[in-house]
Every structure is written in structure tokens, then in C-alpha cells.
Amino acid sequence: MADLLLAIDTANERCSAALYSLPEERLLASREEEIGRGHAERLMGVIADVLAEAGAPWRAIAKLGVCIGPGSFTGIRVGVACVRGLELSLKVPAVGISSLEALAAPDWAEGPVLAVHDAKRGEVYAALFAQGGKTLREPQALVPSDLSGFAAQAGAGLRVVGTGVEIAREVLGEGAALFRPEKRLVSIEALARLAAGRVPAGPPLPLYLRGADAKAQVPLGLRAAAH
Known part of the structure; x- marks a missing residue:
């Protein structure tokens, strides 16, 4: 039964993912790795880790959530492109949440x-x-x-x-x-809870804010990751 939400965040220093039970309203597994750069290389491994920890297959995912920024231009692109690819591969809705x-x-x-x-x-x-x-x-x-x-x-x-x-x-x-200087980075659990309650309204779009970064991006790659 597909009843899990997969949330990811690559918008800033962390490469994070979490699995959240929609009917139970609780976090099942999470990873928050503060890596600075290299999100594209690490993200699918982090997602695989949370799936393994929860003992959940890809087919159990019913909804996706992603941090859309603002933040790192490259990091935002990585997260949004990944979720767009998974959205198409898994045929499930996705929502974007501001960092x-x-x-x-x-x-x-x-x-x-x-x-x-x-x-x-x-x-x-x-x-x-x-x-x-x-x-x-x-x-x-x-x-x-x-x-x-x-x-x-x-x-x-x-x-x-x-x-x-x-x-x-x-x-x-x-x-x-x-x-609150200790509250400097996004909690993946907070992101997952917000995404669980958000109604999908089309594919998530990057939130860059800065003029030089505010260019429409074509979602790339990672479409085969769920197969």
C-alpha cells in the first residue's frame, strides 16, 4: 500500500531525505548529512539509506516533498530535478516547500x-x-x-x-x-510535516529570489532512479 511521503532537501549545506507515514503522521526514517557541496553525487545514496532503514520499497511512496529554496542555486536545481524525475517515474504528486x-x-x-x-x-x-x-x-x-x-x-x-x-x-x-543561532538549517522532519499537509498544485518550481539566478530550469535526469 502506497502511504509514504519522501521528502528531500539539497537547498543548502545539508543533503537530507526522510520517509514520513501519511496515515500515522510520523517520521519513519531520516538522514541529514552536512556536506556543503556534492549533493548530486550523494542524494540518491541518502534516499536509498532511508528506504532501507524504513524497510520500504519505492512503490510505497505516495507523495514527494522537496525544499525549493531559497538557497544554493546548484543545490536547489539538484533537489527539484530529482523530485521531478521521481514524480514522473513513480507517477505520484509532489509539493515544494520554501526553506x-x-x-x-x-x-x-x-x-x-x-x-x-x-x-x-x-x-x-x-x-x-x-x-x-x-x-x-x-x-x-x-x-x-x-x-x-x-x-x-x-x-x-x-x-x-x-x-x-x-x-x-x-x-x-x-x-x-x-x-536562535542553533536553528540555522532546515530540519528534514519539519519539511516532511509541511509537505504532508500541502495540497499539490503542479510540479514544484525553484525559488531562487536573486535576479541572476531566476531562470526557468528544465528538470533533468534521475527519471530512471526509481526503476
């Missing part, structure tokens, strides 16, 4: 969350969520000095997560929020 949403999700039960990723080149990627997960500000590429205005509508109890926590601390000030 900023997945970063914020574990903390938004406690209050509003600002997810900030250090985008380099003097920019950050940021998104703002209310307590409970409603999106207050959609993902944007910003210069750090714009973070104060971007986060202004959050209200009291703001939490800040992501690789840009220290950048945000410098701009917002020490007492302006609860800064």
Missing part, C-alpha cells in the same frame, strides 16, 4: 518567526510568519538594513532563525527578539 518556511515551522507555535538566510553578496533571504504559521511577509532578497522594516509587523515575542541570525541581531538589536 524559510521549513526553518520557521518548528518555532511558530511559540510566536512570530523571522527566518533569515545569509545569501552572501551583501544580501539576506528573509520571510516573516505569524504565530501559527500564517505568512506575514513572503520570501524576499534584502539588504540587511531592510530587516527592521521587514519584521516590523511581527509584534511581540519574535523569534529569529536561520544562517542569518547574527546578521539580524546586528540590525534589530539584542533585545528586539529571541535569536
